[in-house]
Amino acid sequence: MLCTIIDIRGDYAVVKYDQTGVESEVAIALLPFGADIGDRLKFEDFEFSKI
Numbered sequence: 638m639l640c641t642i643i644d645i646r647g648d649y650a651v652v653k654y655d656q657t658g659v660e661s662e663v664a665i666a667l668l669p670f671g672a673d674i675g676d677r678l679k680f681e682d683f684e685f686s687k688i
Contacts, residue, residue: 640679646662650662
C-alpha cells in the first residue's frame with residue numbers, strides 16, 4: 638500500500654494512504670531514516686520503505 642507523509646508532529650508523522658484516502662498517525666521511529674513531509678512510502682509486510 639502506498640502513502641504520503643503529509644505532516645510531522647513531534648514523535649509522530651501523519652500519512653495519507655493512496656488507495657483509501659485515510660489519514661493515520663505513525664510513530665517516526667517506524668519510518669525510514671530521514672523521512673520528511675512529502676515523501677512517498679510503501680507499506681508492506683508491516684514495514685515502511687521509501688519509493
